[in-house]
Amino acid sequence: MLQNPYISVIFNAIIAILFIIVTSLALATLARWIAKLFKATRIQQQNTFAGYLFASPWIVGFLIFVVVPLGFSLYWSFTDFRIASKDPIQWVGFANYVRLLTADSSFKASIINTLYLTFLGLPLEMAVALLLAVLLNQKMKGERVFRMAFYLPVILGFNTAVLLCWRLMLNGGTGIINQLIRAVIKIIPPLGWVERALIFVQELFSAFFLGISNHSFTLFNRVLAAGLPATNRVPLWVESPLWSKMSVVLLIIWGCGTMMIIFLAGLNNIPKDYHEAAQVDGAGPWRRFWKISFPLLSPYIFYNLVVGLIAMLQIFEPIFVLYRDNQPLISSAISMVYYLWQSTFRQFEIGYGSAISWLILIIILVVTLIQFWMQKRWVNYDLY
């Protein structure tokens, strides 16, 4: 019967549902029994049973799909577990972690790339989100259309189809982004100088980071020696290691819709009286923004910073879709999570991959704790 794949799927689905029902009932019964032990009344016991019965499908899922894999992952991170190995799994203690921190130059390069994306991409994303929120907070015609347009990238998300469109748009020769740049420069030739200067600065900056990753500043010296690029130069978004990370930054900025909505909510929460009073005192829009809106938005900035940083430290999809099959460039854009995927699912080093994932967790935890510690100095909760 189970040879038929359709019947097999239905059979497995029924088994899964039965499993959820049975485990939920078991968990709820256990909760009621514990309540009884603590001498709860009959009504309280019934309420406990009902409450846990409804919550238990999620709890069971959490246990099976999160807690148990977490336990396995932690255990494997101390072993040399490899799928393709015929040898039994050996306990290696902290060897995987030591190798990662001391001997693995590729992991170090992935950390540098991730930091580049985080410290360049996140501030730019937040700045653009804030700018859009301020603009959309003005009462104007078609406000809702603009809100929808700017939020659309969040709905579309970083899925493969969208990212493949980006790949086409970013093509150095035929992509629409470079076509637009060329068109604008043709109309306003002096902008060509600005474009070339920006290309030079960006490439120098990027070459410096690549130099740190590679322990060799060959490319940096070359870019520096070449000086201002040729007049017909355009950004080589997906063709050069000097631009591979900047393309990802561009995508990050494009997906700033969620941050924008949060900033918009924050701006709406600021009482209008503050602005009116400042206006009466003669403060202009610029001054009012920096003296009233910006300080009162600090809790929202903090929230976006924490969530954005966690997301940025786990960035994977844009790099995977843009560069996975672009061998000469992938190493210049590889992130920590991409490296984790590569080690675990390309080289099947489960033990080593698990160690990478726990190290990433620790990095995220430390960065988040530092942020919470530092927020006391700059986040203003006066309004809340």
Place this chain on the structure above:
Amino acid sequence: MADWQWWLLVFDSLGGKLYKEDGTPNFDSPEALAATQFLLDMRQATYGPAANAVASLPAGQGSVIDVNDETGKDNGAVCLAHSGWAAPAFDRAIWEKISIDAFNGDPTNFPNSKPVVLAFNDWLAVPEYSQNKELAAEWLKMAFSKDANNKWNETMGLIPARNDSQFGYVTESAQLKREAELASQYGVGFAGIEESSKLSVIMQDALGKLITEELTPAEVVAKIQTDYTAALGK
């Protein structure tokens, strides 16, 4: 030109050995450096330096060896690694100017040089953990049977590794026929590479940095040597 298998072919033609006598990698050998330099020179001769790229950096697969039909400009002939992959169509006039030869290494500087031709399909194996080893082995036998090997390679425009599979499309084309003859005589495959999946990633990574000019040839081989030695745990 950033492909690790091409690199191995050049390395082999120079008489290079992947491992030293003590089993450690041999990427710090003169042959390794020469192979790397050759690939870089070939790429730059074809496409120019990466730093000169204006709107795109060619991926470096295949060769630019045809004449542009519209402008009549001859792009000049360069090395074609093997088979008809990325080559001009076999009926193009340019083939009259192209000779097909084995890769001869550099006998002047490397006395152990030898003519080689890359002859392989893909790297297929039955893993130890496979649940149906016998079935998988049967499938491999079928895939590499005389007829299947011919058919498989025909779809990809490659030369079959089996000598008795070199019929049909192989003998119908003067170019592939010549290549097949060379492959029969000088064909090499790759075997006995330890941690090959890791080595492929390490080499592709380093060779990528070579063509983007992030690293010099000497830095590339040093990086491969260090990373591969670490991967082997030696």
